[in-house]
Amino acid sequence: xxxIPDSIVRLIEEFSRFPGxxxxxxxxxxxxxxxxxxxxxxxxxxxxxxMKTKIQFCSVCHGITEDDxxxxxxxxxxDASSICIVEDAADVxxxxxxNAFQGVYxxxxxxxxxxxxxxxDDLHINGLIDRAKPGTEVVIATNPSIEGEATSLYIxxxxxxxxxxxxxxxxxxxxxxxxxxxxxxxxxxxxEGRTAI
Amino acid sequence: xxxIPDSIVRLIEEFSRFPGxxxxxxxxxxxxxxxxxxxxxxxxxxxxxxMKTKIQFCSVCHGITEDDxxxxxxxxxxDASSICIVEDAADVxxxxxxNAFQGVYxxxxxxxxxxxxxxxDDLHINGLIDRAKPGTEVVIATNPSIEGEATSLYIxxxxxxxxxxxxxxxxxxxxxxxxxxxxxxxxxxxxEGRTAI
Numbered sequence: 204x205x206x207i208p209d210s211i212v213r214l215i216e217e218f219s220r221f222p223g224x225x226x227x228x229x230x231x232x233x234x235x236x237x238x239x240x241x242x243x244x245x246x247x248x249x250x251x252x253x254m255k256t257k258i259q260f261c262s263v264c265h266g267i268t269e270d271d272x273x274x275x276x277x278x279x280x281x282d283a284s285s286i287c288i289v290e291d292a293a294d295v296x297x298x299x300x301x302n303a304f305q306g307v308y309x310x311x312x313x314x315x316x317x318x319x320x321x322x323x324d325d326l327h328i329n330g331l332i333d334r335a336k337p338g339t340e341v342v343i344a345t346n347p348s349i350e351g352e353a354t355s356l357y358i359x360x361x362x363x364x365x366x367x368x369x370x371x372x373x374x375x376x377x378x379x380x381x382x383x384x385x386x387x388x389x390x391x392x393x394x395e396g397r398t399a400i
Numbered sequence: 401x402x403x404i405p406d407s408i409v410r411l412i413e414e415f416s417r418f419p420g421x422x423x424x425x426x427x428x429x430x431x432x433x434x435x436x437x438x439x440x441x442x443x444x445x446x447x448x449x450x451m452k453t454k455i456q457f458c459s460v461c462h463g464i465t466e467d468d469x470x471x472x473x474x475x476x477x478x479d480a481s482s483i484c485i486v487e488d489a490a491d492v493x494x495x496x497x498x499n500a501f502q503g504v505y506x507x508x509x510x511x512x513x514x515x516x517x518x519x520x521d522d523l524h525i526n527g528l529i530d531r532a533k534p535g536t537e538v539v540i541a542t543n544p545s546i547e548g549e550a551t552s553l554y555i556x557x558x559x560x561x562x563x564x565x566x567x568x569x570x571x572x573x574x575x576x577x578x579x580x581x582x583x584x585x586x587x588x589x590x591x592e593g594r595t596a597i
Contacts, residue, residue, distance in 0.1 A: 208465060222428060223428065228421075231418075239417075245449070248448040249445075251411060254410070269405045269407065
């Protein structure tokens with residue numbers, strides 16, 4: 204049995220590291236690079252390096268940016284008295300895309316997860332406490348997972364007594380969903396959180 | 401709405417070009433690169449460039465190799481009188497992995513597809529005719545698709561009268577499959593090709 208040339212195997216291994224990319228997909232990707240014109244491969248390699256060089260973390264919100272502080276933190280039109288707390292830098296763009304929030308963000312950089320050895324000191328929590336001046340609204344937007352909920356409760360507790368309004372995203376039926384296919388936990392939250400119409 | 405920094409958008413676009421990678425997966429991949437240590441990103445970029453520089457096409461079989469002619473074509477233990485015709489260079493490694501074939505290969509570099517403007521001159525067919533000396537067995541292993549079948553018939557016709565034995569891979573039930581879930585076309589081929597036990 205003759206095996207795939209080393210340089211391709213190395214690229215397959217690099218691609219396999221990505222989340223959600225298995226060995227087979229990685230192999231297809233590597234062969235795709237092989238077949239595509241040389242300048243496309245150069246561009247791919249260049250884009251990877253370029254991004255790593257240009258992108259830094261905002262010293263205020265810990266989001267990603269090409270200039271520090273980031274465009275959101277320095278935008279005078281954003282409401283600095285409303286801070287949305289998210290787990291990851293990518294989450295910021297989920298809100299920005301929906302245009303649902305006009306305040307500023309604070310990226311935790313993860314969630315509390317004792318099993319993985321991630322405690323409060325591993326997250327950007329201290330900076331948040333400093334930013335949450337009295338009168339601020341803090342919207343906790345961690346993921347609706349066990350760790351996300353625990354992190355949100357932890358932060359709410361820290362902010363208690365600081366005259367900060369702490370809220371979190373509503374739980375309920377996703378738009379376009381079908382009652383028949385929605386899990387019990389979501390149905391329960393939707394019922395608990397029912398609103399008058 | 402604030403959008404994702406340019407250098408990340410460019411990387412997302414590069415990743416979106418891969419087959420089977422949608423915009424959302426590409427975005428996850430880009431953010432993964434962002435979060436991973438710098439030297440891993442360097443390694444990824446390096447592997448892409450490295451592969452493009454080192455890999456070339458074998459002048460005999462048109463497979464991929466780091467040295468021309470490739471290790472399979474120059475291996476004296478391989479049976480040069482048996483040539484397996486495949487569409488893509490990646491297909492060679494599917495056979496090599498299974499250890500099912502001890503002959504040599506010939507990579508077409510695609511299949512006939514008039515709708516996409518791919519004719520016989522776009523494939524490595526002429527070289528194949530030269531390689532198929534009298535007494536050779538040519539195993540056609542194009543994909544079991546419409547284009548693959550058409551290409552296999554075209555090649556079989558070309559080789560007619562050259563005292564070359566032309567065969568193709570058996571069609572039938574995939575191992576581990578379940579009759580209930582197998583499509584009609586496959587069932588039909590399996591019935592037509594039934595063998596004595």
